[in-house]
Amino acid sequence: MLGVLIALLVCLLSLHFLGQLRSQKSYPPGPLRLPIIGSIWRVGVKVYKDSGIKLAKQYGNIFMVWLGSRPVVVLSGYEAVKEGLINHSDAFAERSMTPLVKTIMKEHGIAMSNGHTWRQQRKFGVTSMRKLGLGKKGMEPQIEEEAQQLVECFARTKGQPFDPAMPIFNSISNVICAVVFGYRFPVEDKEFIKLTEDVHGFLTFLCTFWHFVYDIFPWLMRYLPGPHKKAIARAEAVLSFARKEIKMHKEHHAAHEPQDFIDFYLSQMKKSENDPNSTYSEDNLAQCIFDLFIAGTETSALSLQWGLLLMANHPDIQEKVHKEIEDVLGSSQIFHYQDRKKLPYTNAVIHEIQRFQYIVSVGGPRQCTKDVNMRGFFIPKGAVIIPDLHSVLCDPTHWETPEEFNPNNFLDKDGNFVQKEAFLPFGAGARICLGEQLARVELFIFFANLLRAFTFQVPEGVKELNTDPIVGFILAPRPHKLCAVPRSSSS
Structure with a gap:
């Protein structure tokens, strides 16, 4: 009797499985879907830089x-990415939220909200960032000040090998602090150190086995x-820090002279x-505030880290930039x-750094809000949409040397800078960064x-710095040291 029941159960499961396969004929192709685990047997839990490619x-x-x-x-x-994010922008505008992200962010803010909340918060974010400004009377002088602080920090190493990661991260974090809070922190400030550790720790967790x-x-x-x-505790600590700053701003709120993001928001x-x-x-x-720190610190800091690492590995390119x-x-x-x-080659090098060592494993996941037909395939409502931006930045039909670090990808034959349509490190469409x-x-x-102040070199005895990233939610350089040798004209 037991054998008959088992055979019947196997038969029913097989019929259900075959029925699923038939119902998916118009779906885009992909690895075989198995009961319970889906396609994870083929994809794997760990994300690799070129998994999607x-x-x-x-x-x-x-x-x-x-x-x-x-x-x-x-x-x-x-x-495919352009068609999805631009032509189907409305259908793919919603953010797909994992249970963990939903638990932490509760559909608040900009990055992980949807519907009316997202539209209103996003519009305010764009407007307030414009009001804060990035011209001579806006945020640019504070960015220049942080850059000078970083130059002075590097100078104190006196050309000896050092790890640039933390000084860079602190400087970029302080730019966000200036935008959001209206002031910078001393790098030795304990609260500032805790804030940066929590932001980094939360991001690191997002693409681990435990998140899955x-x-x-x-x-x-x-x-x-x-x-x-x-x-979860790290995320809550960042939110608590934000709430404390909000309370301080409310107590000293200058309604007629907003100085930072919190001031503008309280006025609104x-x-x-x-x-x-x-x-x-x-x-x-x-x-x-949480969104601005998560999206605006690690990404910019890692791009700058990759830039200096690549300059140390390519002294000929570095020298052209300096000249x-x-x-x-x-x-x-x-x-x-x-x-x-006025600096087409330098501009090309910076763009090539972002293209060659793109620091996000995939674009932010979207959610399909209605049934969509795209290129002959049926994409059902509720499906998660992942734009593989890494594949765009390595698309061989748009880049002369997609697998090589080559600033000529952004230069014409006369050495003029050329903006490329396939340069999409910030995404596209309604959810562009x-x-x-x-x-x-x-x-x-x-x-x-x-680059004006220093020559960046690999330490003595090191042939070349490793360019294989540590893969997670973000693609970080492996721990390394380099030498910032002061240039005579800047000493």
């Missing part, structure tokens, strides 16, 4: 994988100990007190963002000031 070679530029019972559609290559396990069994993991508990809260549709609240403000800066700007004490127009302009200004001013 390898799968696209087998299944095409639009393919589907299954995380358990949830369909995930990956867009690979420039044409939490999202498959959230009802169980909420009650079990493990690294997820520490990640006041204006919207009687609006029943307003989403302006302290909870949303705290989450917006152009010296020839064009001479003894100018301060660089402005507008100076990039809010801090794109800030990141561009930061990277140019920091990079140009450092």
Whole structure:
């Protein structure tokens, strides 16, 4: 009798499985979906830098994988990503939230909210960043000040090998502090150190095995100990820090002269007190601050780290950058963002750093809000959409040497800078990175000031620094040291 029941169960499961396969005929192709585990047997838990590119070679530029019972559609290559993020911008505008992210962020803020909340918070974010400004009377002087602080920090190493990661991260974090809080922290400040550690620790956790396990069994993991508990505590610590700053700003709020992001937000809260549709609240403000730190510190800091590492590995390119800066700007004490127009080679090198060592494993996941037909494939409502931006920046149909570090990817035959349509490190469409302009200004001013002041070299006895990243939610350089040798003209 037991044997008959087992055989019947196997038969029913087989029929159900075959029925699923038939119902998915119009879906994009992809690895075989198995009961319970989906396609994870083929994809694996660990993310690799070129995982999506390898799968696209087998299944095409639009393919589907299954995380358990949830369909995930990956867009690979420039044409597919552009079509998805631009032509289907409205259908793919919502953010897909994992159970862990939903537990922490509660659909507040900008990055992980949807619907009316996202539209209102996003619009405010764009407007307030514009009001804060990045010209001579806005944030640019503070970025220049942080760049000079970093130059002085590097100078204290006296050309000896050192790890540049923490000084760079502190400087970029202080730019965000200036934008959000209106002031910078001394790098030895204990609260500042704790804040940066919590931001970094939370980001590191997001692409680990434990995050995956939490999202498959959230009802169980909420009650079990493990690294997820520490990640949640780190996120809450950043939010608590934000709430403390909000309270301080409320006590000393200058309604007529806003100086920073919190001031602008509190003013908007006041204006919207009687609006029943307003989403302006302290909870949303705290989450917006969290979003700015998560999105605006590690990404810019890692891009600058990669830039210096690549300059140490490519002394010929580094020397061309320095010569152009010296020839064009001479003894100018301060660089402005507008100076990039006079420095086509330097500008090309900075863009190539972002292209060649793109620091995010994939673009932020979206969620399909309605059934969509794209390139002959049916994408169901509720599917997760992942734009593989790494594949865009390595698309061989748009880059002359996609696998090599080559500034000529952004130069014409006359040496003029050329902006490429496939350069999408900040994404595209409705969810394009809010801090794109800030990141561009930061990277140019920091990079140009450092390259004028120092020659970056590998330590004695080291042939070349490793360019294989540590892969997680972000692609970080492996721990390394380099030498910042002062140039005679800057000493």
